[in-house]
Amino acid sequence: MSAMVFRWYSLASALGMAVGETWFVVTTDKYAPLWLDDYFAATFMLISVALWRRTYGPALVLASWTFVLGNLYAMLFTRLEPVNPPDRPWMLLSVLVIWALISSIAAVLIMIKRSRNQAIKNPTPTPM
Numbered sequence: 130m131s132a133m134v135f136r137w138y139s140l141a142s143a144l145g146m147a148v149g150e151t152w153f154v155v156t157t158d159k160y161a162p163l164w165l166d167d168y169f170a171a172t173f174m175l176i177s178v179a180l181w182r183r184t185y186g187p188a189l190v191l192a193s194w195t196f197v198l199g200n201l202y203a204m205l206f207t208r209l210e211p212v213n214p215p216d217r218p219w220m221l222l223s224v225l226v227i228w229a230l231i232s233s234i235a236a237v238l239i240m241i242k243r244s245r246n247q248a249i250k251n252p253t254p255t256p257m
Contacts, residue, residue, distance in 0.1 A: 132239050136181050139190055142232065143174035146197070170197045187243055191236040198229040 150167040153159060173196060177189035205222040 132187070132243060135235060135239050136178055136190070138232075139174055139194070139236075140178045142197075143171045143178065143193075146174070147171040166200055170200050187236070187240050191233070191240055194229065194233040194236045198226070198233050201226045201229050 146167060150164055150171065154164050170193070174190070174193040177186065177193045180186040180189055201222065205226050
């Protein structure tokens with residue numbers, strides 16, 4: 130996956146998270162602190178995608194994917210608690226955790242490729 134494709138993929142994912150969370154909040158009676166972090170994750174990813182062309186932009190995208198992965202991981206295990214009703218979408222959350230993990234790994238690989246390309250274009254002089 131090229132860096133530009135991943136940038137657009139991250140943008141679509143952030144918008145999808147925001148729309149999906151809005152739908153979930155409107156159709157259920159979700160406690161506010163449980164959805165505010167999801168909006169924070171989507172906003173963080175949108176800002177990081179907007180700053181992609183800066184030197185630190187791809188690192189921000191990596192950080193935002195890592196935050197999303199941690200957020201989904203926590204959500205998955207809070208939904209699997211036995212005190213929760215059985216109608217929780219744990220399978221969907223499992224798929225989302227795997228999706229975020231794969232996206233985070235893709236972000237790491239793109240960061241490595243980008244840093245190698247920059248090192249080839251601008252080699253640092255060796256001290257004598």
